[in-house]
Amino acid sequence: MSKRNVGVGVAGLGRIGRLHAEIFSYNVKGANLVAVMDVVEDLARSVADKLNVKWYVDYSKLLKDPNVEAVVIATPTFLHKDMIIQALEAGKHVFSEKPLTTTVEEAKEVVRCVEKAGVKLQVGYMRRFDYAYRDAKERISKGEIGRPLLFLGIARDPGAPPGWAADPSKSGGIFLDMLSHDFDMARWLIGSEVTQVHVIGGAFLYDEIMEKGDLDVVSINFKFENRCLGMIHGSRKSVFGYDLRTEIMGSDGTIYVGAIYDPFMALG
Numbered sequence: 001m002s003k004r005n006v007g008v009g010v011a012g013l014g015r016i017g018r019l020h021a022e023i024f025s026y027n028v029k030g031a032n033l034v035a036v037m038d039v040v041e042d043l044a045r046s047v048a049d050k051l052n053v054k055w056y057v058d059y060s061k062l063l064k065d066p067n068v069e070a071v072v073i074a075t076p077t078f079l080h081k082d083m084i085i086q087a088l089e090a091g092k093h094v095f096s097e098k099p100l101t102t103t104v105e106e107a108k109e110v111v112r113c114v115e116k117a118g119v120k121l122q123v124g125y126m127r128r129f130d131y132a133y134r135d136a137k138e139r140i141s142k143g144e145i146g147r148p149l150l151f152l153g154i155a156r157d158p159g160a161p162p163g164w165a166a167d168p169s170k171s172g173g174i175f176l177d178m179l180s181h182d183f184d185m186a187r188w189l190i191g192s193e194v195t196q197v198h199v200i201g202g203a204f205l206y207d208e209i210m211e212k213g214d215l216d217v218v219s220i221n222f223k224f225e226n227r228c229l230g231m232i233h234g235s236r237k238s239v240f241g242y243d244l245r246t247e248i249m250g251s252d253g254t255i256y257v258g259a260i261y262d263p264f265m266a267l268g
Contacts, residue, residue, distance in 0.1 A: 005032045006093075009068035011059055011083065013038040013047050016097060017074030024072070025051045031070070037062040059083065063090040070120075073097060077177065078170040081106040088117040097124045099176040102169070125184045132257045136248065137189055145250030148190050151230040152247040153182040154258070156238035160206045160216070173214040174201075179234045182246075186232065189248055192224035205237050 008031050010021040017038070024033040037056040038044040048055030056062045063071070063086060070093035073083050081101045087094045088110075100123050101107045114121045127133045140148060157178060164170045171177040187193065201218030203210035210216075216236040223229055245258030 003030060005030055007032055007034040007067045007069045008072060009033075009035040009037060009062050009065065009070070010072040010074060011037045011062060012073060012075035012097075013040075013043050014074065017072070018047060020072045020074055021047060021051060025053070034067045035062055035065055059086070063087060063092060069093065070095065076164050076170060077102055077172055078164070081110060084110050084121070085113050088113045088119060088121070091117065091119060093120040095122045095124065099123075099172050099180045102172045102176065125181060127181055127185055128188060133185065133189070133246070136246070136255045136257050139255060140189060140248060140250070141191070144253060145248065145255055146252030148226070148228045148248055148250050150247075150249040151186045151190055151228060152245075152249070153186060153230075153232040154243065154245040155179055155182050155232070156235040156240075156243040158238055158241045160209060160236050166208055166214070167212050168214040169212075174216065174218060174234055174236065178236070179218070179220070179232060182232045182234070185246060186222075186230050189246075190224055190226070190228050190230070192226040192228060194222045194230070195225050196223040198222070205235075209236065 008024045010017055010024065010033065013021065013036060021033055021036050024031055033051060033053050035054040035056060036044055036047050036051070037059055038047070039057055041057050044055040044057055054065070062068060071087045073080060073087070073094060073096045075083060077099055080096055084094050084096055101110060110121070139145065155178060160166060161171065161177065165177060168174075172180075198221045199218060201215040203214065203216050205216040218234050220232045221230070245256070247257075248255045
């Protein structure tokens with residue numbers, strides 16, 4: 001007998017929220033999109049009409065909908081904590097876009113609420129489900145490259161983040177808004193926790209980022225409990241567009257994930 005589909009509501013219908021709504025509407029086995037919500041009424045109505053679901057402008061009303069069993073939260077990061085906790089208290093499972101919150105204290109509060117509510121919370125670190133990274137994880141776990149010695153991550157966005165995302169007090173800045181994907185991959189692929197960290201960086205590219213107290217070029221060096229070393233470089237500018245690369249060097253081999261434009265030289 002097949003399992004019953006889970007009714008999903010999506011809160012926040014910006015670019016990523018609309019994408020989540022469309023994917024849950026058409027492509028997720030075991031789930032049905034039943035409602036969408038956004039504070040902009042015209043946006044909520046138009047997305048709902050396109051996907052043939054209910055729409056709300058009031059988040060509390062979305063949570064009261066008995067057909068909504070799980071909520072996707074795709075709102076700005078500074079709104080995550082309160083919206084997640086409201087959903088948990090309403091007994092809803094939650095999928096939250098990353099980062100979970102803007103501070104460690106808020107994240108710990110959310111985790112305590114999850115444990116109390118007894119429901120599921122998942123954060124959108126999608127690289128764990130990407131075929132290339134999953135293949136890399138499996139090969140590392142099987143020992144195909146020997147003992148991991150170095151994790152190297154490169155992440156460069158094509159330009160500065162727009163609007164609220166440029167304010168680190170609202171988005172978490174370059175470390176949470178952008179590089180938390182790479183921090184997640186480092187811990188997941190290496191299978192160990194970080195014990196030492198050294199960070200250097202600056203606001204070299206954009207006046208707005210400097211004025212709001214964030215950085216736009218950074219390098220993070222770190223060491224794991226298992227003695228593996230790590231380095232992540234992040235930049236808010238790349239002439240090649242999104243530039244994401246990962247390398248894991250082991251005692252007996254090396255794994256590359258990502259794009260190499262030319263093995264000798266590339267100029268853009």
